[in-house]
Amino acid sequence: MIRYLLRRLAFLGLTVILVSMLVFAVTQLLPGDPARILLGREAGAAALAEVRRDLGLDQPVPVQYGRWAFAFASGDWGTSYASGQAIRPLVTQRMRASMRLAGLTLLIAVPLALLLGVVAALYVDRWPDTLVSVSALAVVGLPEFVTGLVLIQIFSFQLGWLPANASVAPDATFLQTLPQLILPAVTATLVMLAYVARLTRASVVEEMRRPYVRTARLKGIRPGALLRRHVLRNALLPAITVIAISFGWLISGLIVVENVFNYPGLGRLLTFAIDRRDLPMLQAITLVAVLAFALANLLADLAYAWLDPRIRLA
């Protein structure tokens, strides 16, 4: 198990390094000269050269990457081209806001998806299964900005229950922001719900067909205990991995959702950075998002290994 843990950690480190190279390379390829973006269209050649030297843009690319990566690792994420502010405090603050939204989303989405998946599996090919499958497919086909706008239309404009705008103050507590968080979280839930529910259904259906379930049923166990003690224990293991993967969908879903609801999270910051060609900001946001995704997958793998004795004891 320790060997497994070490291997996974090494793997995570490697992923982060590779992604950082990729992020750096991509931002290099983007059109637009940072010096010109900073100084504006009318800047003279001398001024441009000076800014380039200040930013290290005249150095060879590997040196630029090395400097950037080292600085990033030691906590200096640079300053925003657009606002001239330090990037790190801004990104971490927005990340906290995004995590709050993501956390609430997972809190709604995961139990709901598992429940729907299990119910569909228990009534396989009967109406509850069809209902779950069809509605899940219908929802997954709609983009987040459509579902988000529909929800706003219904719950904010028609019913007036929840605010349409989620632009919360940065220092508000979770409870204070909760009313504003609900609609965006529900919209983001719909992004991952169908996927997790359908895979849970498949997993439970497959597990129910295994011979050990028959063995257990022939012991005379009540159906509830059979489901709890035997089926779910094994069927929900694959769901862990699925949830971690759909976490990636959630991150990209949040970018849209935050913009629809005007929520001050990382996604909104990202669109802002793209608009302004704010390269250092883009790099920081992308890296943070990738790190979050990689960590989620690491946690999922470890949870899986811990829950499956075949891996834990091997």
Add this chain to the structure above:
Amino acid sequence: MSRPSPGGLNVRGLTVAYGHARGAPEVLRDVDLRIRPGETVGLVGESGSGKSTLALAVLRSLPGEGRIVRGTVHVGGDDVGALSADGLRDLWRRRVKLVPQNPLPSMNPSLPVGRQLAESSDPDRPARANRERIDAMLDSVGLPDPPRIRRAYPFELSGGQQQRVLIAMALLTEPELLILDEPTTNLDVTTEAAILELVRERVRNERTAVLYVSHSLAVVAQLCDRVDVLYAGDLVERAPAAAFYDAPLHPYAAGLLAAVPKLERPDGRRAQIRGMEGRIPDPAFRPGGCAFAPRCPLAIDACREERPPLFDAGDGRSVSCIRWDGIASGELRPVPPADASDRRGSHDRPVALVAEGIEKRYPVRRSVLDRLRGRPAPSVRALRGVDLTVRHGRTLGLVGESGSGKSTFARAAIGLDPASSGRFTLGGDRLPPALARRDRATLRRLQMVFQSSEEALNPHRTVGDTLRRPFVHLAGLSRDEADQRVEDLLHAVRLGSDFAQRTPDQLSGGEKQRVAVARAFASEPDAILFDESVSGLDVSVQAAILTLLEDLQEEREVSYLFVGHDLAVVAHLADHVAVLYLGQVMEDGSTDAVLRPPYHPYTEALLAAVPRPDPALRPDRPPLQGDLPDPREAVRGCPFASRCPRVIPETCHDEPPPLRTHEDADLRILCHHPLPDLLAVQRDLATPAPAGETP
């Protein structure tokens, strides 16, 4: 309808179909089955005969769309079909237990064995189950150190231990009816013998009715009082065991019996076995009349007209065949008498495949700590200097339990898993160790047939495609020429030309294995390696494949290395047998010499473990206990010492045994006992009384 007598199992007119459509095919038709308390009944038939369906229908636990169309099942006088959900659960909890086939998938992979046993004893409150009772039960089914077993997860136990756990689970509540569904089918012969012994000694008692489901008449002969034979969902014969094995009345039963490879013949010559032609019909396409008629050598027109009733043949026997009285009187022979042939000598033959000093070591993973401490990398020696010779046009049989290294040897020979040292030659030419280093000509000359043709055949390719490839790619033939060769091959393995269009999922297990054999023969090889190629097949199918292999060898002069765990099967085909244990050859010699005393004690145990299709020939010595020792442990003396019933305390554990050669017979034995002593042991065993005839 008369009231069924209470006690045991009483099945009347049971008919089962899958699906609710009006014409849904009936997989069981009007089956009657009666087992009294204390009685053991064997239910026998090929795959697809409906025997597992019967077992599950009795439990009212048919999978999917399965349902009972008509008929009743009574257990201990209670109508199982009339029970409420609670009543049924109560029946399952205490009174009726199933020991399933394939023990590992039948246990929850993520719960410790102890939890699963506790659940059997108290399904509502497993945490409060009586642990001492569970330990006592584990101990009584021959599992040493019960607390360790309880803490283990299923995958940490060996196949034999897993099956013992499931038997313990079934016995915890002292059931009235115990159903064992092929409990030994995927186990080694030695493990099978130990489980059968356990069933004989531990499972049978006055109050339990036991239904033993198996495709093997030999296994059933080992423990059943009565035999019921099922064919395509019809009960075709029912008889007391002794009378049945003496002379079965139904041609199907006779065919099944003739398919069992036999070790004993009074004259020591080799008995022929016979596979049955054709295959069991799908219930949807069951012919009118007798379902067996298309495969029956005695079928006449009347057989095809009307479904035969179950005739009372006297002495508690019933048979569903209109010609039964002719068979009973000996006038009609459903199976021609078994010919015997002399075993072929092989010494004058040139050598084909030769192995010299084959070693195979696998590195064992060290922990990080051991690596830091600089401990040397340990290794498992899977093969310890194996020397073997396959002669041209002859068969060498390589026999041993799982873990003996026999498959490792075959894989090293073909180059899939190259040997660590030693060399293989084929017809005098040295073979490069790794498959990737062998040129086309070498690849062509040596072929292999695997155990599971399921996995060896590409499911998306038709049989024709699979067989055509070697002709097109290795031999460079045109498409038309290749098609002609494919047809010849299919014909050679007794499959029709139409099989070229089929995909593997349209084939039965035996047909798949025939295709695998055809593929091996396609390149006209000098030698073929068979790795457990008939294990896991029904006995009737196995016999047909063995006969096919014999015929093909006769026609084409190909040399075989035949690897298996069942000495009866291996000895049937082989001219020469080598017995492998923990990567060392313990005994090797001509098949005659190996089957006759003196025996290596391991060979003796393997021979004793083979189930004989004769209730009078039940084992006369206790089966080999335990599993192979951990191969990582260093062996100083004889590798078999830890399990040997004839162990000499210090010598065998500490000193490597000498290789002893018999002067007149072609035989070598690796043992501390001198050959005359090993011979004398068998004489002493034989003198008191012929086995099985004690009054």
